Amino acid sequence: MIALLCGAALAGTVTDARGTSVTITAPARIVSLGGGVTEIVYALGSGDAVVGADTTSRYPAEVAPMATLGYHRNIGAEGVLSLSPDLVIATTDAGPPATLSQIEAAGVPLVVLDTAPGVEALTSRISTLSTLLDAPEAGAELLAGLTASLSAVKTDAPPRVMFIYARGGGTLNVSGTGTSAAEMISLAGAINAVDAYEGYKPLTAEGALLAAPDVLLLTEGGLEALGGREGLLSQPGISMTPAGQQEKIVTMEDLYLLGFGPRTGEAARELSESIRQ
């Protein structure tokens, strides 16, 4: 019995992305800041304990009534504390830093997870949270599912994929290297058509021609903001690219494609198929 209790207590100790050791037993009121980590918390079966989340937490649908804390880079400390959480889960993107230190100073355990895109950081987020939330089986299952999906990804004849991030108002940004989108394109066994720069840059007609993508990849909301397929094809340069001529446009839901949550393996497999059709 004592050994069991100790085991349970030890199960809740992790070292987070800041190198801080966090110990917690059976959290009953969780605040989760970041769409990807919120998804993991739900996938691990701790969704019932979530009392608050940020606006990027949009999946699963049950989290919607709790997602009231504002954008995860602009969180207010008192708003979080007003939910009397016994655990705050954040990512290295969450902030501002003063808010996080105020939450800690109020005596609420805070765990910060590495938000870097890629399978390695995702694996570490899942295993950290499964330890912290004392759900080792669910965690192992998620990781096994991730590996299985990733090994089912098609790798033959890699197409050149260009990811376009559209936000409405006519601003179109194209992903270079080092982004979530670039990582997903590579996980889907494809080539990122733009590797000349890191991060996002505005789309130019000549840049699109130079990149010569076979497939245009967008988020669903992005394509909508552009006025659908026709709106995208009427952008300067786009119609002259191989992808534009063949009208090969693939869209996926924002958080599913770029969130690096527990559905990442599934998203990569699906992407690997849709870009090859």
Place this chain on the structure above:
Amino acid sequence: MSIQPRERRRILLAVLAVAVVVCSIAGLAIGAVNTTPSVVLAVMASWLGEPLPEEISPQVAAVLTIIRAPRVLLGLLIGAGLSVSGALMQGLFRNPLADPGLIGVSSGAALAAACVIVLGGSGLSPLALPLAAFCGGALVTLLVMRLARRGGRISIETMLLAGIAVNAIAGAGTGILVTLSDDAQLRSLTFWTLGSLGGATWPILIGVAPLILVPLLLSPWLAGSLNALLLGEEEAHHLGVNVERLKLGVVLMAALIVGASVAFSGVIGFVGLVVPHLIRLMAGPDHRIVLPGSALLGAALLVGADLVSRTVIAPAELPIGVVTTLLGGPFFLGLLARKRWM
């Protein structure tokens, strides 16, 4: 029955002082975390050494002690500071539309803040941004002042024009950084330019306080000289005012106050421009009343605006720059319509 002007001013200052106290207490007592007046009183007593009653959770006490108290104090300081620097600038430029942004403090600070947000890595100290913003504001102000200086004299007209040009250049620099930024950095930058007192902590407060308090407490000594300046530079000179020293003093004080405010709270618009106007509408253009009146009204207004920003969409927060403008703008327009004053 008529009230003597001097009497009227005293009443106005007393009313404003009461407003400051009321807003501060409200700011301390109200927020996303529910706190009854008895809890607030008990926690305040605990600051004076009384033991904290057991029925009060340490988390609630922490909210009052480490979040709300420094936040209210920072709001008082910055509100008073921005308003007084607005009054000083308007007095110096003899123009009711002058605000501290004119000498480049805000745009310089914004450029430096954008540099840190976009070019700085994630491993930077949290103090990097405020330090950079303060230095950026100070450097741009010194540049504007240097450009306006000819043969030991600062020309107000040149300073105005140089300020406009340097502001535009700094804005273009920020534009370059916006182009380079990714989505997340852009959002951080946008939130920064809308202002927030959410970063207030005791160490920050202690660091900022002297930078704002010293010029604030010195400002009443300039009131007489600024009154003389209202007549014109020549006239002020003949009245025995050292005009060049006055210009230098006003610009340095405003730069110090605004630089420190912007560095820790981002850009909070409107307060510096409008608060001195409101005081002038109520009590006339005498700087002996405009300066202290602006300090009190600005302090009360900003703490009140912060209270709105914290509670209106709780548990999230509305940027305080949005609140000050949304509340102050229509109010100011209403006054204008009633008084037809310019």
